[in-house]
Amino acid sequence: xxxxxxxxxFVPTVRCNCxxxxxxxxxxxxxxxxxxxxxxxxxxxxxxxxSGVKNxxxxxxxxxxxxxxxxxxxxxxxxxxxxxxxxxIKVKHSLQTxxxxxxxxxxxxxxxxxxxxxxxxxxFPNMHRRYRALAGDAYNQHWAGRFRxxxxxxxxxxxxxxxxxxxxxxxxxxxxxxYVEQLGLHGIQVNMPFAAGPSAEMHDELxxxxxxxxDFLKGLLAVYSFREDHVVLEPFQGIMDRVRFGxxxxxxxxxFCSNCVNSFFCIGPRSxxxxxxxxxxxxxxxxxxxxxxxxxxxxxxxxxxxLDLARRPARLIENSGCVSCEYFSLCGGGCPVRAMxxxxxxxxxxxxxxxxxxxxAAIWEEVRSNSKHRRGWNAPAPQPAKSLEWGWPEPGAxxxxxxxxxxxxxxxxxxxxxxxxxxxxxxxVYEFISRCAESGVRTLFFTGAGEPTLNPHLVEYVDHxxxxxxxxxxxxxxxxxxxxxxxxxxxxxxMENFWVSLHGLGETHxxxxxxxxxxxxxxxxxxxxxxxxxxxxxxxxCLNALNxxxxxxxxxxxxxxxxxxxxxxxxxxxxxxxxxxxSQMCRLSVLKERLSAITSxxxxxxxxxxxxxxxxxxxxxxxxxxxxxxxxxxxxxxxVSNADNMGHNVxxxxxxxxxxxxxxxCVGVDxxxxxxxxxxxxxxxxxxxxxxxxxx
Amino acid sequence: xxxxxxxxxPAALADRIEADAVVIRSARxxxxxxxxxxxxxxxxxxxxxxxxxxxxxxxxxxxxxFMTVKMHPREAAQIYTSSWMSDRFNxxxxxxxxxxLLQGVRIVTxxxxxxxxxxxxxxxxxxxxxxxxxxxxxxHLQVPVEFFHSLFNAYLNNTPVSLEEMYPESPDxxxxxxxxxxxxxxxxxxxxxxxxxxxxxxxTLDTTCNAYKSLLDRRKNIFxxxxxxxxxxxxxxxxxxxxxxxKEFDCDPFKKTxxxxxxxxxxxxxxxxxxxxxxx
Numbered sequence: 015x016x017x018x019x020x021x022x023x024f025v026p027t028v029r030c031n032c033x034x035x036x037x038x039x040x041x042x043x044x045x046x047x048x049x050x051x052x053x054x055x056x057x058x059x060x061x062x063x064x065s066g067v068k069n070x071x072x073x074x075x076x077x078x079x080x081x082x083x084x085x086x087x088x089x090x091x092x093x094x095x096x097x098x099x100x101x102x103i104k105v106k107h108s109l110q111t112x113x114x115x116x117x118x119x120x121x122x123x124x125x126x127x128x129x130x131x132x133x134x135x136x137x138f139p140n141m142h143r144r145y146r147a148l149a150g151d152a153y154n155q156h157w158a159g160r161f162r163x164x165x166x167x168x169x170x171x172x173x174x175x176x177x178x179x180x181x182x183x184x185x186x187x188x189x190x191x192x193y194v195e196q197l198g199l200h201g202i203q204v205n206m207p208f209a210a211g212p213s214a215e216m217h218d219e220l221x222x223x224x225x226x227x228x229d230f231l232k233g234l235l236a237v238y239s240f241r242e243d244h245v246v247l248e249p250f251q252g253i254m255d256r257v258r259f260g261x262x263x264x265x266x267x268x269x270f271c272s273n274c275v276n277s278f279f280c281i282g283p284r285s286x287x288x289x290x291x292x293x294x295x296x297x298x299x300x301x302x303x304x305x306x307x308x309x310x311x312x313x314x315x316x317x318x319x320x321l322d323l324a325r326r327p328a329r330l331i332e333n334s335g336c337v338s339c340e341y342f343s344l345c346g347g348g349c350p351v352r353a354m355x356x357x358x359x360x361x362x363x364x365x366x367x368x369x370x371x372x373x374x375a376a377i378w379e380e381v382r383s384n385s386k387h388r389r390g391w392n393a394p395a396p397q398p399a400k401s402l403e404w405g406w407p408e409p410g411a412x413x414x415x416x417x418x419x420x421x422x423x424x425x426x427x428x429x430x431x432x433x434x435x436x437x438x439x440x441x442x443v444y445e446f447i448s449r450c451a452e453s454g455v456r457t458l459f460f461t462g463a464g465e466p467t468l469n470p471h472l473v474e475y476v477d478h479x480x481x482x483x484x485x486x487x488x489x490x491x492x493x494x495x496x497x498x499x500x501x502x503x504x505x506x507x508x509m510e511n512f513w514v515s516l517h518g519l520g521e522t523h524x525x526x527x528x529x530x531x532x533x534x535x536x537x538x539x540x541x542x543x544x545x546x547x548x549x550x551x552x553x554x555x556c557l558n559a560l561n562x563x564x565x566x567x568x569x570x571x572x573x574x575x576x577x578x579x580x581x582x583x584x585x586x587x588x589x590x591x592x593x594x595x596x597s598q599m600c601r602l603s604v605l606k607e608r609l610s611a612i613t614s615x616x617x618x619x620x621x622x623x624x625x626x627x628x629x630x631x632x633x634x635x636x637x638x639x640x641x642x643x644x645x646x647x648x649x650x651x652x653x654v655s656n657a658d659n660m661g662h663n664v665x666x667x668x669x670x671x672x673x674x675x676x677x678x679x680c681v682g683v684d685x686x687x688x689x690x691x692x693x694x695x696x697x698x699x700x701x702x703x704x705x706x707x708x709x710x
Numbered sequence: 711x712x713x714x715x716x717x718x719x720p721a722a723l724a725d726r727i728e729a730d731a732v733v734i735r736s737a738r739x740x741x742x743x744x745x746x747x748x749x750x751x752x753x754x755x756x757x758x759x760x761x762x763x764x765x766x767x768x769x770x771x772x773x774x775x776f777m778t779v780k781m782h783p784r785e786a787a788q789i790y791t792s793s794w795m796s797d798r799f800n801x802x803x804x805x806x807x808x809x810x811l812l813q814g815v816r817i818v819t820x821x822x823x824x825x826x827x828x829x830x831x832x833x834x835x836x837x838x839x840x841x842x843x844x845x846x847x848x849x850h851l852q853v854p855v856e857f858f859h860s861l862f863n864a865y866l867n868n869t870p871v872s873l874e875e876m877y878p879e880s881p882d883x884x885x886x887x888x889x890x891x892x893x894x895x896x897x898x899x900x901x902x903x904x905x906x907x908x909x910x911x912x913x914t915l916d917t918t919c920n921a922y923k924s925l926l927d928r929r930k931n932i933f934x935x936x937x938x939x940x941x942x943x944x945x946x947x948x949x950x951x952x953x954x955x956x957k958e959f960d961c962d963p964f965k966k967t968x969x970x971x972x973x974x975x976x977x978x979x980x981x982x983x984x985x986x987x988x989x990x
Contacts, residue, residue, distance in 0.1 A: 018773045019797070276797065277793075337813060346790070
């Protein structure tokens with residue numbers, strides 16, 4: 015009884031490091047165990063898979079999620095993702111945290127599970143939030159410190175702000191300035207307070223007079239509409255989008271859903287199923303059931319308690335004047351738990367009805383009259399589906415601008431005998447670039463034996479190349495040293511195409527490149543470069559035995575970036591570290607099985623490099639490129655052919671014997687791989703895969 | 711261009727119909743689901759004839775299916791209770807024309823679901839013009855109310871459209887099979903006993919009978935019959951659709967809607983051209 019998308023509010027714990035006066039959760043030490051996560055989400059995935067659900071958003075809430083350990087969250091998140099994936103369901107995890115205990119030790123989990131984005135909560139002025147001995151402004155100062163640290167590490171934080179009595183005494187301008195100018199936030203959502211659960215007795219203190227709240231919201235909307243600062247302030251923006259473009263285009267908060275019961279449900283720390291975290295904490299007697307006691311989520315979702323709540327809008331239509339209200343389509347009667355807390359019955363309309371009406375009227379007027387927004391009356395241009403843009407195969411020259419690297423990847427050939435930069439590297443690079451330009455080279459690749467950002471003159475090289483007439487430049491980076499400033503300097507100097515190496519998610523990447531914290535750097539580099547809107551932002555992943563199980567999730571992550579145009583999955587040459595660590599490299603038969611689940615429809619920017627054609631005939635391959643490349647190595651300045659992966663590969667005899675029709679375009683197989691495993695595996699691959707397909 | 715033939719069949723008879731485009735209908739969700747399990751690949755859409763059953767049973771149908779729910783205006787709130795259906799299916803409501811129509815249309819469209827007024831089930835037209843006013847002037851309306859919307863667009867763009875196209879019953883584009891396997895042009899024609907074939911081993915049509923021929927050349931036949939409809943100023947839109955079954959049908963309220971829609975479309979077109987001239 016859901017559409018193809020469902021949200022699950024996941025409350026893994028009700029433990030909390032804060033003691034906020036208005037909290038609706040009973041504080042306890044209850045947390046769900048990893049075993050229970052597996053059981054519960056196995057049952058959820060089974061039901062949703064049967065129901066045709068394709069996308070699930072898991073919203074982690076507390077309590078406070080960060081009182082758990084990063085390792086626990088990672089394992090729980092990976093378990094949920096794997097269980098859903100087994101049923102053909104994609105998962106996106108999102109986090110709500112008070113941020114007060116954030117430290118960088120959380121980064122790997124935050125990036126891997128939550129894409130480096132956190133939702134938090136902060137009120138202004140702070141009346142009710144408390145953390146240990148910190149209350150009032152001291153609380154907010156501590157929060158701001160945590161926020162600054164997270165931001166400096168590339169994490170993105172959005173906040174929910176709950177107005178209180180003192181908020182209404184502040185001018186909307188000052189309120190807006192506090193969040194946007196003083197703190198530097200770009201995403202803010204205003205939620206309305208209510209008193210339930212342990213805070214039920216504070217109703218008179220928490221509940222705001224709707225008329226005053228409406229006036230405040232109206233004033234805040236005026237400030238928001240006037241500014242052009244790329245801030246997104248909800249619920250205003252969602253409602254504006256809904257008014258202009260319709261429901262499908264709008265992301266409105268849950269309290270303006272037409273019927274929240276049909277959009278999401280909540281799973282608590284004791285595996286209980288409720289409508290949302292607010293119902294779970296405030297009115298546990300109205301839970302729908304327990305996923306430990308009942309294997310079938312379908313039965314829980316048809317429990318009398320849930321079906322009764324689902325009929326709330328119908329009763330509201332029958333018994334209130336809501337349906338004749340001109341804003342009914344925007345509001346749907348508001349939030350049932352707020353109605354419950356204010357009136358003792360969820361079937362009444364939201365207690366902030368009057369405030370919402372003022373807000374809707376102001377938004378409506380704003381959309382009609384503000385010329386900036388009126389432009390949006392034309393339907394938004396549909397986002398073009400992503401397509402592969404491969405910016406590599408043209409011949410050019412490779413600039414070895416650094417022979418040093420921060421990482422020591424398990425597959426890296428140069429890393430095996432790394433000896434640092436030559437003394438006159440700077441002069442060599444300048445001369446090489448000049449010679450390239452004089453000989454008509456128009457494409458440069460800053461890559462090779464090390465990490466380019468370790469060379470402090472990188473921007474100057476790029477500038478020199480641009481001044482010399484070379485206008486097509488690429489650089490590979492592992493993300494180290496990438497800052498917002500460097501990205502823009504490079505871009506302004508003429509660097510338009512970036513390749514970021516990302517070999518796994520979280521700790522997997524760190525294990526592959528053998529340096530802790532490198533995943534966070536790489537992911538952050540992707541975010542920063544993406545923000546600069548380069549011509550090409552591509553990702554390179556070296557396939558190996560450690561990352562084969564997470565290829566699809568990795569591809570999902572890179573698709574999320576607006577400007578990514580290719581994600582290259584490649585097999586490393588069996589030289590240097592790759593040969594030493596050959597037990598950790600891919601077997602082709604295993605790779606074939608894993609890649610069979612990757613399709614161009616789901617992953618339109620995926621392309622394969624140095625992978626034999628028969629391993630994945632259904633995906634695009636770079637293939638056997640036969641360009642001549644100019645390369646300056648330590649002593650020589652040579653023209654080198656790209657053919658057969660620069661001579662590393664051969665075409666196995668079995669491919670000739672089988673009459674493979676792709677001999678010309680296939681990159682072949684690494685000669686040392688063949689020495690290690692022989693060609694029996696290739697014969698089987700041809701017979702079971704490509705050969706059968708070709709002859710059919 | 712001729713539209714491909716679509717056949718509306720009771721879900722219980724879905725097995726007996728060999729056709730590429732089948733719309734199954736039933737008041738019972740289980741029957742619909744059962745038909746879908748057997749013949750899902752041929753089913754292009756579903757008409758749920760009543761909302762009295764437990765709609766949760768329909769959750770087994772695939773995401774994106776075309777689903778029309780027939781309902782009386784007083785049942786409209788059911789759309790909110792089962793709002794998951796609009797997330798899951800291409801959902802529309804076929805609504806009887808009766809007392810409470812305005813409220814019914816308002817509720818359904820507020821939930822983001824389009825409404826098609828059902829001229830087969832006309833009991834009280836007292837609120838028809840109010841609904842048209844709602845369609846024309848409600849600023850928050852974001853989904854079509856048919857037949858108003860198609861007619862407005864047709865007038866605005868100077869493209870022809872008629873009730874016959876919106877409510878098809880010509881046997882070259884649409885067939886209606888009743889519960890006994892008899893073939894007619896539509897539900898209302900079946901109720902009136904106008905059959906021109908039956909389902910045996912396959913669809914067997916009697917193309918020589920009057921019931922069949924009168925539908926194929928409807929407009930020509932109306933002219934030849936000397937019906938007053940032929941001289942009605944709304945004949946281009948209506949084509950005698952409204953009085954085709956019930957000769958004394960009171961079509962005045964409908965005519966008023968045609969007139970108002972035409973006038974509003976003209977006004978809107980003038981506004982558009984004047985704003986284009988002034989460069990707004």
